[in-house]
Amino acid sequence: MSDAPVEITVHRSINDIEASNWDACACPEAMDGRPLDPFTTHRFLKALEDSGSVGPGSGWQPQYLTAMQDGLIIATAPLYAKGHSQGEYIFDHNWAHAYENAGGRYYPKLQIAVPFTPATGRRFLTHPGFEVLGMSALVQGAVQLAAQNEISSLHATFCTEAEALAGAEMGLLSRIGQQFHWVNDDYADFDTFLASLSSRKRKTLRRERRQANCFGGEIVELTGDQIEPKHWDAFWVFYQDTGNRKWGTPYLTRDFFHHAHDHLRDDMLMVLALRDGQPIAGALNFIGRETLYGRYWGCVEHHPFLHFEVCYYRAIDYAIRHGLARVEAGAQGEHKLARGYLPAATHSLHWFGDAGFKDAVDHYLQAERDAVDHEIEVLTSYGPFRKTDMEDHQ
Template identity: 75%
Template structure:
């Protein structure tokens, strides 16, 4: 980049306004020789959300994608949304909204750089190789300026990478840490090798759970690519509706999203289907990255003991080992994952708050919260299921 080069920021209200090749040259340049590191920031995934009506008018997720261009070349992009609520984010700021509104301010609308409904860590400032620093700086400045120009309360960048969190803090953004539970592949040859790394009691418990689940009276299959057929989505939609109505009131994704997924995303998907007497009764949806398997949704129309653990956690571990993936990210929350080999890890977000006094108050809160999260991770890790010598090595 020459000193005389200038970067311009464009705001797009639809991915139709940028070529897929330009977006993916920033989001997943590694996709030319294999899978993308992050399947969720690809053009095809974000476009599926948009085309299916899962984001856009009436959803509270209004696209304002930012594109940084240099001499007409897109060098950086980010999925930015104007939001009228805090649903589907998994990094909770409801208390912040309440505090600002109690003080007479308006928290909504706000800005969110995120993959909607997806608590998976990945790059949020998507840059062409060689433009990392300039691209991130331009996008951060552009997003903050957009918020200020439109008199919005705040900007939030959720589930960014640790490197982005450190760089963003140096740019003046507030850094926040949260936690999730991830399973890490220690070059296990198979599931039994993983079990051998656990304490005797935890190993026995997992074997009992797997046996109970697999004796539910049917079959458990994990499907990818062309193995996935349209009728599988008919079944999974029923599961997803049940889970969505219980957890969120209404499902985040529309039925059309799954039809689009069949067309353009099925190679990115590992779909666990549990069937009994020829009928699908439960399932779990995972997305496949270059290094990780990302667990996203689970649902069922019949309750069977331990089938949730098998479909969501143990089948994911089996798949990751077979595919040589480094880890399984099993989604948000869930200390019950600890006993099943998933250890706590820190996740990161960045925040800009327009009101200086409010920003100072939140900064103090975040400092205390980071210390509490670090302590919580340390304590939970000490209660992990691994044999003592294994645990000491991981620490």
Template identity: 65%
Template sequence: MTETAISIEVLTSLDAIAHEVWDACACPEAAEGGRPDDPFTTYRFLRALETSGSVGTGTGWQPRHLVARMEDEVIGVAPMYAKSHSMGEYIFDHSWSHAYERAGGQYYPKLQLAVPFTPATGRRFLVKPGFEAVGLAALVQGAVHVAAEAEVSSLHITFCTEAEAVAGEKMGLLRRFSQQFHWQNDGYATFDDFLAALSSRKRKTIRKERRVAQDFGGEIEVLTGDAVRPEHWDAFWQFYTDTGARKWGQPYLTRAFFDHVQETMRDDIALILASRGGTPIAGALNFIGRDVLYGRYWGCLEDHPCLHFEACYYQAIDFAITHGLGRVEAGAQGTHKLARGYMPVETQSLHWIADGGFRDAVAQYLEAERRAVAEENADMASYGPFKAVEVEERE
């Protein structure tokens, strides 16, 4: 019996594939109308990035999406982009690019297999059920082949799942470990149940921060579905651009992106708005997965003590508990999250380096970094806010 050949196609736009074909691979669990595990790899999210001009010409993110076909059937897809910089990735390789170029190489363009501007863990090799092993292998090999044929310096698969990282490493890719802070729902029925799991000092601190935050002279509301209205995005755009100007120089997303989100994804949104006198003055944007709440953007027009902690962290925990979600991912970085119940976790990425000598150097670096991340996570976890587990002595 001969094996059926799998072909790999590269798409420069999602317009070249039907949304139901993409989503049959990206979110088959949502086929019957349920919520997708990961909202960011859905057709509607990735296409919103393209249609709004947030990726594409002039952005440094040129779509090069992969499609794996077995005869006439699409069995796998992957969001991939040609990059002319390393911005908007959150697992950064700036030091790699500097070292490579100092040695006389040209680091850009490179290929990035990822969701742009989104440091959230999820499947990157989106394979239709029933084709898991063969589809994953075909997409990994296809991505490497495309990178080699294009003669780019490197290929990077960021915020992939642990299973993908293990499989990719076995196929010869370099595996990298990074750090984030996530809140885990340990079966809490209320926010007070969560507080009860904390040490007395941390519990008092959080209660004080919440009182201070909610004393800003206005009200905080959580909007989702049809409660999210177009005018809310006008306010949030001001928050987002203010934060973007201070952090990145210019926003990654365009104003049109939020209009597309309003049209196609408002059921996947939890928008937290703080208003005073009927005017929104701060907000935090979250996307809702099947079991995870993903915190993405925060911004404000007025500074009020502890309002950032309330809108981004405590309201997110409250929402997750109320809706039975298992985890809150509050974005990249931020050791300040530790005191608020968000514990350190490892995130994963995979890397292919064209130049053999440079690859060996990066591999040595990653081995040292891996040990450092593990040690730092263990050390930080020991300083977490939760009560120490008492171990009974046994005779």
């Protein structure tokens, strides 16, 4: 390992960083296949930026970090200056209110994250062989950037458990939350998965699937070149409907889906419900090397259980057929529990410039961790699996 100094650089645009240099840190495994995490690839972050989904007016101002040693970029991080706490899914609104009530200025803050994407993955992207040095350099660089600019805080959300442990050793505060993930227990097919459920839950899922598929049309799975521009036209309508109901304003611009069609189709699985050949509902998933990530759902017609079929059951079926280890179905939703998605811990890291506020948050996080651990334990006990299978999942 070289003793040469590490230089940290802040980039205002992902286009200032060569895609090969970024991806050598973000997804070196993609040289022989899919990336583990499709969301930290250069092409995904570029689509967000080039489409105007992040950047001026969005509250997500790019501040990408690179760490260079001996002319080699050894680490990168998707860093943003945030003017609000929207689109994060690990919420700190209470912290912001407390900080400002005490006379401080919480925003802007710095956020190492994939915008609008509650999916676990590496946030400190390191070139193979530079894992420890690279993460240390990125953390120090981000903290220094915050301190020098009198920014209240730095957050890294949906990082891996390993990063959370390493960050805690560096003095960052760690936080856990929970989502619902489906885990593939080497199921041969969907019926094998059903056989692992209790009799009552198995009958319920079969009934829901039967009813969902009686909406008067067909459900298709599209990926790569099978996805056509007309499918994005339909999905934009779905996305707007869901975005307006959940967030008030959709996070992604229409132009993002143009970029997705041109550059991200191979990373995507679109599940569409068609009636008379016209899409009436759909779900958009991203395909990782080991994980299928459920991201967006929408519809223009409501039919019993169609949401569960298109979003959850088809995702499980796809994961089994393609040998994927898990399905991450996004944020929230205890209704996922009865459909085989069990609670799983998520992780984040936090830094605060004010020592007193840091201590207060630290006390809060200790109590919150105990509560989340207990919630995960309780929810898991209510899972749909047969008792012996449930013990294997715990």
